[in-house]
Amino acid sequence: MKTVTYPHELPLPYPTRPIKVEGGYVDAYIIPEEKKGEVLKLLYPFIPVPSLDAEMLDIHEDKTFKVREFMVLRSPGMNWLVSPYYPNSGGTVIDWWDTEED
Numbered sequence: 363m364k365t366v367t368y369p370h371e372l373p374l375p376y377p378t379r380p381i382k383v384e385g386g387y388v389d390a391y392i393i394p395e396e397k398k399g400e401v402l403k404l405l406y407p408f409i410p411v412p413s414l415d416a417e418m419l420d421i422h423e424d425k426t427f428k429v430r431e432f433m434v435l436r437s438p439g440m441n442w443l444v445s446p447y448y449p450n451s452g453g454t455v456i457d458w459w460d461t462e463e464d
Contacts, residue, residue, distance in 0.1 A: 370405055370441050378436055383449045389436045398430055405434065405443045407455060419459040422451035426461055 376397075378389035393401055403411050412418070414430040423445070431446040432455075443455040 370407075370443075371439060372441075373436065374401065374434065374441060381433075381435075381449055384452070391434045391436065391441075393434060395430075398432070401434060402429065402432065402443075405441060405455075407443075412460065417461045418445070419461050420445040420447045420451070420453040421457045421459055422453040423447040 374391050374393070376391045376393050378391050380387040381390045391401075399414055402414065406412070412429050414428070416429045417426050418429055419426050425447060427446050433444050433446060433448060435442040435444055435448070445453040445455075445458060447453055
């Protein structure tokens with residue numbers, strides 16, 4: 363039986379640091395600015411992939427952010443693409459709304 367591994371399951375080649383979230387701590391990758399576009403393309407689950415300068419709304423926080431402000435968290439066996447407000451309200455990429463769409 364062949365096992366399929368998806369990009370979001372593999373650890374990224376960047377160091378991590380713990381960040382405080384509700385219920386404890388989680389590891390957040392420290393991604394160099396020049397690698398953010400590459401990481402976004404790897405982990406963004408929808409088409410089209412937004413530009414790093416696009417503005418999104420985190421629907422949990424009801425605040426906007428530039429896509430380049432995203433964070434990637436590592437939990438056992440998976441990378442999570444999240445908004446910069448994740449530590450406050452838990453918004454992952456599925457909770458981003460493009461402010462330029464109707």
